[in-house]
Amino acid sequence: MMTPEEQAYVRKLEETIVKLEARIAELERRLNMNSSNSSKPPSTDKPNQKKRSLRKPSGKKPGGQSGHKGTTLSTGFIHNAVKKYAGKLDDAISSIKTALYSAPVVHVDETGVRASGETTWLHNVSTEMYTYQHVSEKRGQDGMREGDFLQHYKGIVIHDCWRPYWKFQFEAHGLCCAHILRELQGVIEYCQTIGRPTG
Secondary structure, eight states, rough: OOOHHHHOOOOOHHHHHHHHHHHHHHHHHHTTTTTTTTSSOOOGOOOOOOOOOOSSSOSSSSSSSSTTTOOOHHHHHHHHHHHHHGGGGHHHHHHHHHHHHSSSSEEEEEEEETTTTTEEEEEEEEEEOOOEEEEEOOSSHHHHHTTSSTOOOOOOEOOOOOOHTTSSSSSSEEEEEEHHHHHHHHHHHHHHHHHHOOO
């Protein structure tokens, strides 16, 4: 038979174990986060990290399909084309931005691109008809402002819930369903690791 002091000590140890198990589960959840189960960009995925695609299998082999007409573009070709035509596209870019400003809803995102060993950020604003992109060394709000679009847009913006987007004053913010599905996948995986039902 335990003394009251011993019983109190055992209860305290049991409470500590429960807290530590919860902390371990949270750390494991964070460790297992990747671009398929959270809003983390693919550029932060670890090599060989297990990822689940939310897409249904199509039965087709990965890559270009037989009969698809296309060209493989080299980095050098793209670099040279950008240098040659960049200044000649000002009118087209202005027209695209004007069309996007008049759109009631735009979708925005940014993705990391490795070039010459450095990460730069490709910022994207699009509708079904138009896409405007710019490259910046910065990912956050400063990089977004460099494109000279979001700070002027007044409609509804669909994004991935990343904090810098919330700093802009739009008519409304909407959340990207693909990102929500990834977050829900993360919740399902977490619940499975701690033995809780997800259905």
